[in-house]
Amino acid sequence: MSEPEKRKSRTPLKGPTPDKFQPRVLLIWMVIFAAIVALWFMNPANTANVREMSVTEVLQAAGQGTISNGVIKSDGSGGKDWTVITGKLRGEDGNLVDFRAAGRVPDASFRELQETGAFKERPAGNVWQQVIIGLLPFVIIIGLLYFLFVRQIRMAGRGALNFGKSRAKMLTRDRDRITFSDVAGCDEAKEEVHEIVDFLKDPKKFQKVGGRIPKGILMVGPPGTGKTLLAKAIAGEADVPFFTISGSDFVEMFVGVGASRVRDMFEQGRKNAPCLIFIDEIDAVGRQRGAGLGGGNDEREQTLNSLLVEMDGFDTTEGVIIIAATNRPDVLDNALLRPGRFDRQVYIDLPDLVGREQILRVHARKLPLSEDVDLAVVARGTPGLSGAELANLLNEGALMAARRNKKKIDMLDIEEAREKVQFGRERRRIMDDEDKKIVAYHEAGHALVQAAVDDGQLPVHKVTIIPRGGSLGSTMFIPKKDMLNYGKRRLLNNLAGLMGGRAAEEVAIGDITSGASGDIKQATKIARHMVCDWGMSPLGPVALGENQETLFLGREISRSQNYSESTAVKIDAEIHRIVDEQYDRARKILQEKRAALDYLASALLEHETLDGHHVVEILEFGEIRTPVTKKTPPPLEPAKARAPRDDASKKPKEVPPSAEPSGAPA
Known part of the structure; x- marks a missing residue:
């Protein structure tokens, strides 16, 4: 199998799921239950309501014919010729009662018991049987402790033994694959990240002229402009393992856990090099150091220090490329933004007129649009909207068409959806x-x-x-x-x-x-x-x-005029x-x-x-x-029919909202 095929066949290591091991656990519990039952019946001493008798009393009862189902068993626990006699004794009321007698039985008495025909002789148990009977309770207890505690800790993905493990997930290529054709409105950003994919596919093309692959790419832009979507497109285009993790996954209440997860994440990356690691919302872990007024941020700063060392320190290797996304680059630490860690910053701005039309066409591929729908007109009427808001606009239009039992989405549905998204939905408020x-x-x-x-x-x-x-x-x-x-x-x-x-x-x-x-x-x-x-x-x-602007705590404690x-x-x-x-x-x-x-x-x-x-x-x-x-x-x-108002005084008293023009220019 070739190396690319091996990479495609790799799947992230995940812990066992409860559904997968449920039959096995059920079988183990059935075996334990059967052992307990067998132990109970193998030990006659555990039987309740057993009458203790002497050997002489047994001989007298045997002579009277009141004993049935008797068993004579030699037992070496009391010394040589020690015998245990068990069976059923018929009492004066006619009921059968279990009895037990233990002692030395002379040969003459032993023959008398055999001649009565009410007793059967059972061979004596060996040493192994006694050992098994004695150790079986301890084995059962140890097994219960193992399956109730140790196994649960090992299976738990968030158990105490897995706090320091990275939560990065490897994306598979055969599920919801997104390519660069699914990303529109940010052509310059696509060109920037497309070089990474080209370098991974053909590194000799850049190495001939002394080019070095960037160690990190930071995607910056307002919310909803497609930073995460562009990362998914890189994962779909690149023929290398792609790990994804959120910045908040490094943050934990236990000291040292975040730094340990960073080290484990890069260790996984080195094992699968060359590979890509995408950190979403990196500002959760990469904020400027020294921003806290107390000691509560030591854990986050340790995590950031570990990330800085792993990206560009003494012990770094090529092949692990970090792609991060944030909409707050102003709060990131300066050491994280320098070349050698994040060599390239890709700014993804709100789409322009042409970009909005391209985004609308991408999202309208799977929608049944009517012939009167002109996406160029819709793009011109949606200035300032991000890609996520444009996708939401078309989705709102589809929902309105579906609620009106239409088979296609017409321009009236999209126009109403645009006004709903930008200015709010119509409210038929009762006004005099x-x-x-x-x-x-x-x-x-x-x-x-x-x-x-x-x-x-x-x-x-x-x-x-x-x-x-x-x-x-x-x-x-x-x-x-x-x-x-x-x-x-x-x-x-x-x-x-x-x-x-x-x-x-x-x-x-x-x-x-x-x-x-x-x-x-x-x-x-x-x-x-x-x-x-x-x-x-x-x-x-x-x-x-x-x-x-909004104050960032730690950078400026007070405003200066x-x-x-x-x-x-x-x-x-x-x-x-x-x-x-x-x-x-x-x-x-x-x-x-x-x-x-x-x-x-x-x-x-x-x-x-x-x-x-x-x-x-x-x-x-x-x-x-x-x-x-x-x-x-x-x-x-x-x-729905409304009940008529009997009195104008029943109208709720409230301050009317602002009648400002919703479409006024900012």
Whole structure:
């Protein structure tokens, strides 16, 4: 058998399963039970209610004919001519009672007993029989202790004897094989890791020019971008053993266990070299040393030290390649990131427009899509979504089609699934006319201001007053392209669109509500970034926003403010100025287009949902010229009749969620 075939036939060593050894254990217990029963019957002394008699009394009873089934057995335990007599004695009430007599029987008495015909002579037991009878109880006890304790510890995968064993699992090639064709949206990352596979298949190609295989590859990226999927593709493509383990598998409450598991993992890797070892979520074990305020992190630091030594120390050998994945590279120890340990860092970012379309096509291979489904349109309408979220989107569309008893997934199902994933599911909340009017004007203000200031890159997609997620209404935008840079003009337009809801409430209703809380938070966040991080204010291109992100304990114990109190006052003043100017700008636009605002709000009250081109028509012509077609899909489940409300006071009192536009740009 060739070496590749031997590698393919290798399977991970696993402990015996209880199902596999169940017949064998049952047979052993049956043998033990049978031995106990045999021992019980072989030893007459263990028989209850036995009457002790003398040899003289036995002779008298034999002469009277009250003995039956008697047995005469010579026994050397009491010396020479020692005899044991057992049998049945008929009492005065006629019942048979077991008796036993032991002693020296003279020859004359022995002949008398034989002449009665009630006794049979049994040969004396040998020495081996006595030894077996004496040792059998001890053998049974030792066997019970072995099978109850020692065997259970050896079989337990997490027993005390296996704490230091590695939990890495070897993947087999014949189960759920994933290749590079199943990975899309990260072409550059695929090229980086594809070199590892090529090196393992043809190392001479790289060794001719002095190339050395990397010892480690660290895959970095946001959650859901396909780091683990790419590792599975490497396992499917490489013709070498592939071990997989999670970073949390090294962490244990017992000191020294994690380091022992690291050493055992690399020992398994050397035995199967060349091989690949994939460590998922390595930040669980590779965090920066010295990050703990107490001594509770000594075990994790010992594990990290063992990992550092095994990857690049004095006693290292070629052939074991480490592939790790994390979404927190900032917390990893610097010694782990240096060349020689992780020689290459592969960044897997969120997919762009082309990448999203490729990912959708990969996940749509096994789905029965209708002819009207255009995945390019779906990709354009899902900016910022990761590969996992795109797979979830198609799965939600399939579930909706199945619940409506459809044989194929149409564009309406995918569109509803997209809105559900991005903005939340529709909730038919009972609102009175006043609340509907407030929400209608709020969303109309968002839509009109955004349509008025838009430069053609962020058009209005849909406006609705149907509650979705945590908002009472939504104004959705779909960008024309992936936005990689934000100019100052576009950011100011976004701020004006965000403040359009609050401005519409003030202009049309004459009052303001709490529905703009989410808009205010988002606008303040954008304005602070403009002032502190992006240098888009009169304070100049100075970075004033350091230490604003989440604190990593151990790297910085306290936050440091790198500007004076007077500068802090100027920052607050600039943030207020930017937000107030865009609020006044939005209010001025709505005052000039008051008729369009009233018309759009009344149209929302009538139709509940309008498309983006309807907003443009109202802004340009003052009315809707395209008929509003209500795309109402079949119900997902039979509608249940609701009990009529007898009193409006029974309505639960609650603070309404924010009516912020769910599709507002960040």
